[in-house]
Amino acid sequence: MTTEAVYGSWNSPITPELFGKCNCKTICEMQVVGENVYWIEQNATTGKRELYSKPTNGGDTRTRWADGFSVQTAVHEYGGGALHVLADGSVLFATVEGVFYQKSADSGVEQLAEANNRMFRFADFSATDSHVFCVNETHQSGQKYPENRLISIDRSTKNQNVVASGADFYAYPRVSPDGSKLVWMEWSLPNMPWDETSIRMADLKGGETSNPVILKNGAGKQINYSEPTWNGDELLTVNDSTNWWNVYSSAAEPNAVEKNLNPIQREISYPLWQLGFRNYVANKEYLVSETSGSCHEKSVMNANGILYVRSADITREIPTPGYTVFGYLSIDPNGSEVFAIASGPKRDSSVISIDLKLPGFPLKVHRESRDSSEIDSLEISEPEEVIFKSDGVNVSGYFYPPKNSAYSAPPGTLPPVLLLGHSGPTAPAFNNLDLRKQFFTSRGVAVFDLNYRGSTGFGTEFRRMLYKNCGVVDRDDMLNGAKALIEQGRVDADKILITGSSAGGFLILSCLISPNNVIKAAVSRYGVADLLALDEDTHKLEKSYNELLIGKYPKEAMIYEERSPIYHIEKIRTPIAFLHGKEDTVVPMSQSVTMFEKIRASGVTTALMLFDGEGHGFRNGKVIKESTEATFYFLMKAVGIEPSISSNIEIVNPKI
Incomplete structure (x- = not known):
């Protein structure tokens, strides 16, 4: 028998404590070599990453x-x-203290390079018997921005040598199988790594390079080249010259003819916010690629992934029941089993493998961040794709209805809905399991996770629609998405809620200052409020990002001010809370503090929670618990619902 109670007031077994009662918070990186698979997982309690x-x-x-x-x-x-x-x-690995080598799990750890109090940073490795090649970032005292380059590290002497410099950024240094060549990806400001990039190659001898040449050059062509990979003497790369990131093969020489190995209107890549992604892998027999997104013209716009395998010039789709999102693909050079980090609507991040030589492509699970048996014991709201028009453009999102068999809502009522604005702003919204969404749906709150214009998975043109229009088209998509749900009779028009982090925080604030705002309560997590201040404070990777998203500064400073919510406090009449980590180096804590103080002074309902030791993103289990509870509690109180949980968040100027 069910209990009748208003949406948003339901009790639920899906609590923040459950978030931490898992094998690990997430599986971060993975690689298979020989008869062993290696992975990094994030401890759910400490946040540390364990190998x-x-x-x-x-x-x-x-x-x-x-x-x-x-x-x-x-x-x-x-x-x-x-x-x-x-x-x-044996393994090479990096920490914030430097680069290390370990021959076996029970042997000692040898340090190959020192960070010198985090002045030097290292990532994205390739190696020969004598040298390690990697991306190096040097933070010198007195310099606002670091120097980025590729270096070699002599494994015997530990001497370092610069093998490529001059560009603003580097990624994917990869040594050819015979050790004679080094290939890499590079780009310079104002480009981001998913804009115009180049692939270069140089002869390699020991730890030194010579005769560098440009193999692929997107400069001035609006072409993105990424993920260079050797397959014998052949070079594989990803590019978006067709509007879709596809995999191409060519000879490893300038101006070589490229062959698209699987020409489809889907994306075989993601924006390179973090180094080391592998969205396709190859050996002498197989090419396996992960694809996301799909063609708008088919009115199917989900960003979920499909695995494809190509062998003997035949490409086939691999069935992956239960799993829809994939990353860090890996295959042994002599193997037939492809590995990936995968997740799905009812599966948390897991290390899986698929045997490509057996009929039916049998799938095996090696490690789950959360046991599937535990997930299956919970009531999980699975999403429905909702497509709507925004300014004449097809936009989509995943709608998660409330789900809790212990409760029913009063007849004739509709649920609140929580709109999610993903960060990036290029990051896609997927349909894979996120217990934070289930925290809301199990309490009677619907969730709508949008892929607004600018999101990845729908082609380069869709992603670039945000350029010069950030804070405008993405805002319109969020508000039009809410209106579509209202018109379809899915949600309560008086209980439209929103939350977002980082760029998603800027997005929700943009909604609140819009004359078309329909939002009734909001929570910003480490969100951007002042584009002018961010332009002064941001780090090197995003130094020119605002120029692409907004306009040139200071020439177009008026646009920055016009779109910065912090200069339009008088327009914000919607209750809003701010959550921020005190150690955030990407979006300074001061942005949230200033917004809170100004909104408090204006008399609008607001709140502020700051977390010691947290950077850009909440990782500590205690902070995740407190921030989740605070978000739910504030939103429910703001729209007149008595929440089923308590929180230590202090609400200022309460109206109820």
Whole structure:
């Protein structure tokens, strides 16, 4: 028998405590070599990143590597590319203290390079028997922005040598199988790594390069080249010359003819916010690629992934029941089993493998961040794709209806809806499991996760619609999405809620200052409020990002001011809370503090929570718990619903 109670007031077993009762928070990086698979997982309690391996042929016994180290990097502030497994099964890994080598899990750890109090940062590795090649970022005292370059590290002497410099950024240094060539990706401001980039190559001898040449050049052509990979003597790369990131093969020489290996209107890549992504892999027999998104003309716009395998010039789709999102693909040079980090609507991040030589492509699960049996015991709201028109453009999102069999709502009532503005702003919204969404749906609140213009997965043209229009078209998409749900009779028009982080925080604030605003309550997590201040304070990777999204500064400073919510406090009459980490180096805490103080002074309902030790993103289990509870509590109180949980958030200027 169900209990009748208003939407948003339901009790639920999906609590923040449940978030931390898992095998790990997430699986971050992964690589298979020989008969073992290696991965990094983030501890759910400490947030530290731990390195493990296990045999690929069965068994659940994990072996801990790098015990006591947190395997992660901080290049570009967002990190990535912390792990590289050598052919003999030994590992190279990075921490914020430097670069390390470990021959076996039970041997000692040897330091190859020192960070010198985090002045030097290292990531994205490739290696020969004698040298390690990687991205290096040097933060010198007195310099506002670091120097980025590629270096080699002599594994015997530990001497370092610069092998490529002059561009603003580097990624994917990859040594050819015979050790004679080094290929890499590079780009310079104002481009982001998903804009105009180049692929270069140089002869390699020991730890030195010579005769550098440009293999692929997108400069002035609006072409993005990414993920250079060797497949024997052949070079594979990704580019978006057809509007879609596809995989191409060519000879490793300038102006070589390229062949699109699987020409489809889907994306085989993601924006390179973090180093080391592998969205396709190849060996002498197989090419496996992960694709996301789809063609608008088919009115199917989901950003979820499909795995394709190409063998003997035949491309086939791989069935992956239960899994829809993939990353960090890996395959042994002599193997037939492809590995990936995968997740789905009812599956958390997991290390899976698929045997490509067996009929039906059998799928095996090696490690789950949360046991699937535990997930299956919960009531999980699975999303429906909703497509709507915004300024004449097809835009989509994932709608998660409330789900809790212990409760029913009063007849004739509709649920509140929480709009989610993803960060990036290029990051896509996927339909994979997120218990924070289920925290809301199980309490009677619908969730709508939008892929607004600028999102990845729908082609380069769709992604670039945000350029010069940030804070305008994405805002319109969020508000039009809410209106579409109202018109379809799915949600209560008086209980439209919104939350977002980072760029998503700017997005929700933009909605609140819009004359077409329909939002009734909001929570900004480490969100951008002042574009002018951000332009002064931001780090090197995003130094010119605002120029692409907004306009040139200071020439177009008026546009920055016009779109910065902090200069339009008088337009904000919607209750809003601000949550921010005190150690945030991407969006300074001062942006949220200033917004809170100004809104408090204007008499609007507001709140502020600051978290010690947290940077850009909430990782500590205690902080995740407190921020989740505070978000729900504030939003419910703001729209007149008595929440089923409590919070220590202090609401200022309460109206209820």
